[in-house]
Amino acid sequence: ESQPDMNSICKNAIDTVDYGDFVxxxxxxxxxxxxxxxRGGKYENHNGIFPHSSFVGRKFGEKVYSESMRGSVYILRHSSTLHTTCLSHRTQILYAPDISIVLFQCDMKSGSIVVESGTGSGSLSTSIGKTVLPTGHLYTFEFNEQRVKMAQKEFKAMGMDKFITCTHRDVLADGFNLDTEIDGEPTNLDDKADAIFLDLPSPWKALGHAHKVLKHNGRLCNFSPCIEQVQKVCL
Incomplete structure (x- = not known):
């Protein structure tokens, strides 16, 4: 199966579409x-059939007509903001204004090691992954197994599975460390996380586990809709 070209992920992407791109x-x-x-793929909507070959070599932003010439689509470069607009809302999600605040306040950048729970629909996860690449990594945890499988599938389709590890885990009970190795490297995260993002019903129960993996002077962001949750985290 064709994997997305790194050019479709990194900032210095080429201007034309090629096989393997995620658009x-x-x-x-x-x-x-x-x-x-x-290769051999096609996209269909009510305006007709669009062979993938008709997109290859086109510049991002171009209009491409269907085989029947009854309709057209614009082909856009993939971004985390567009992904947030496109994705299936398996849970409530964060949008660009909130995401930008989280990334800025947590000082996330290329090379950062970030821990997140829960993954949810993967909106924030995708933005974090694109922020920390190519030398950083996001370890994101989700207690709902079906949501984990969907997120893993989407991260792989975007070529982001190299930068995002999505794990089925109840972090309140089992914490953030993994038992497996990734690319030959142990995944013990003790004192390795530059930032941790928590979006949990009972985030105060995860603070001990978070303290274990957070670096000295690392940043913790807790996203809670209720003041009672905030009070329990702070107190």
């Missing part, structure tokens, strides 16, 4: 769809 298609009915460009 966003925008139609005139304001519909946004994520598509992985593959």
């Amino acid at each position: 966003v298609l925008y139609s005139h009915d304001k519909m946004l769809v994520e598509v992985s460009i593959t």
Whole structure:
């Protein structure tokens, strides 16, 4: 199976579409769809059939017509903001304004090691992954197994599975350390996380585990909708 080219992930991406790219298609009915460009692949909507070969070599932002010429789509470069707009809302999600505050306040950047729980729909996870690449890594944890499988599938389609490890785990009970190795490196995260993001029903129960993996002078962000949750975390 064709994997996304690194050019479609990194900032210095080329301007034209190639096989293996993960792109966003925008139609005139304001519909946004994520598509992985593959040899022999095709995209279909009510305006007709769009062979993937018709996108290859086109510049991002170009209009591409269907085989029948009945309709068209614009081909857009994939971004974390567009992904947030496209993704299936398995849970409530964070949008660009909140995400930008989290990234800034937690000082996330290329090379950062970040821990997140829970993954949810993967909106914030994708933004973190694109922020810390190519030398950083996001370890994200989710207690719902079905959401983990969906997120893993999406991260792989985007080529982000090299920078994001998504694990099925109840972190309140079992913490953030993993039992397996990734690329031959142990995944003991004690004192390795530059930042931790918590979006949990009972975040105060995860503070002990978070303290264990957070670096000295690392940053902890707790995202809670209720003041009672905030009070329990702070007290």
